[in-house]
Amino acid sequence: MKRFTGQDRSITDKWRPATLAVRGGTVRTDIGETSEAIFMTSGYAYDNAEEAAARFRGERPGMTYSRLQNPTVEMLEKRLALLEGADAARATATGMAAMTAALMCQLSAGDHLVAGRALFGSCRVLVDTILPRFGIETTTVDARDPDAWAKARKPNTKVFFLETPSNPGLEISDIRAISDIGHDAGACVVVDNAFASPIVQRPMDLGADVVAYSATKLLDGQGRVLAGAVLADEKWMNDIYLAFTRHTGPNLSPFNAWVVLKSLETLDLRVRRSCENALKVASFLEMRVPKLLYPGLASHPQHALAMQQMAAGGTIIALFLDGGRPQAHALLDGLELIDISNNLGDSRSLMTHPASTTHASVTPEVRASMGITEGMLRLSIGLEDPADVIDDLDQALAKAGL
Numbered sequence: 001m002k003r004f005t006g007q008d009r010s011i012t013d014k015w016r017p018a019t020l021a022v023r024g025g026t027v028r029t030d031i032g033e034t035s036e037a038i039f040m041t042s043g044y045a046y047d048n049a050e051e052a053a054a055r056f057r058g059e060r061p062g063m064t065y066s067r068l069q070n071p072t073v074e075m076l077e078k079r080l081a082l083l084e085g086a087d088a089a090r091a092t093a094t095g096m097a098a099m100t101a102a103l104m105c106q107l108s109a110g111d112h113l114v115a116g117r118a119l120f121g122s123c124r125v126l127v128d129t130i131l132p133r134f135g136i137e138t139t140t141v142d143a144r145d146p147d148a149w150a151k152a153r154k155p156n157t158k159v160f161f162l163e164t165p166s167n168p169g170l171e172i173s174d175i176r177a178i179s180d181i182g183h184d185a186g187a188c189v190v191v192d193n194a195f196a197s198p199i200v201q202r203p204m205d206l207g208a209d210v211v212a213y214s215a216t217k218l219l220d221g222q223g224r225v226l227a228g229a230v231l232a233d234e235k236w237m238n239d240i241y242l243a244f245t246r247h248t249g250p251n252l253s254p255f256n257a258w259v260v261l262k263s264l265e266t267l268d269l270r271v272r273r274s275c276e277n278a279l280k281v282a283s284f285l286e287m288r289v290p291k292l293l294y295p296g297l298a299s300h301p302q303h304a305l306a307m308q309q310m311a312a313g314g315t316i317i318a319l320f321l322d323g324g325r326p327q328a329h330a331l332l333d334g335l336e337l338i339d340i341s342n343n344l345g346d347s348r349s350l351m352t353h354p355a356s357t358t359h360a361s362v363t364p365e366v367r368a369s370m371g372i373t374e375g376m377l378r379l380s381i382g383l384e385d386p387a388d389v390i391d392d393l394d395q396a397l398a399k400a401g402l
């Protein structure tokens, strides 16, 4: 491995984001391949026994085992860190592996976690049921209200965990205010940034300590692989995160890392275009449905805050129909172009009914507290011509009686 350009900070520090997205993190072998190599290897061979021993003692650079290091995964991690403006990144097999590791690595029995209550369904299960099994106390709050975070603090509070915009209710939380409150209590502030991507929002610039991703969403953006990532400063990554994950192994496969690495080359283009498309579709839908939430529209109750901390309104729209589940399902069944799918952040526009899919595993009371009604639909806008997406919605709305 040589021709080291994309991992040398003295070089990459001069690069602008679009350049980092294409070249950041790249390391070339002696062959000089232009596109990054896929190292599908679990282990590494050594020239002699002393070389192996020296690497295990940490005295010589070099890789030892792919649970600990892999060249392709490392290229992805370096590129992600550069895009986020973070010291360090680690890739994981899924977004949930990233969330679980980012929380469990720093929580022990007797500690307390405060989380926003509007979280991705599996994150809610993690907070409400899994962490408490290990003696970790958890409190969920209305994440939009900074006072609620302040009131929830206890002497044993170790972590604040939030998601903004939230899934699927598109609630916006004030990252800067909540980070200040968390730091006052000595807590580590972890932000799930899956709905925004580093193109739309950089939580660390607003005071967050750790950013976690489902890279399955916008980072891959083409619905191909499951992946996740955790980003933080070097010290936290080494002392806290790696102390946990080196031995628990939530690693990403080198092949999947390569897929996401290639996706990052077009992240900026894809996310910006999807956000532009989403704004057009949301503006159309606003005239046709009883209620709609899109952070990029003035009708969103937290539009001002969204525009303060986000570079665009994002790619997700939530719509609310008066006819409950029957009308929501009728609209889905009437679609001809947009797919019925619970994935999001794909180049294909996708629509789902959260109450019967992504959030079916949480109780109706929890759903209600997250703003998920039986008539709610979540629409993820992709890269098709927005006029075609609007035409499809137009005819499906008519079939659903709207």
Ligand SMILES: *Cc1c(COP(=O)(O)O)cnc(C)c1O
Residues within 6 Å of the ligand: 094, 095, 096, 097, 099, 120, 122, 123, 163, 167, 192, 194, 195, 213, 214, 215, 216, 217, 226, 227, 228
């Ligand atoms: C999808 C998603 C996750 C979980 O990611 P997976 O890759 O599906 O494991 C976590 N948080 C948010 C906000 C998500 O949208």
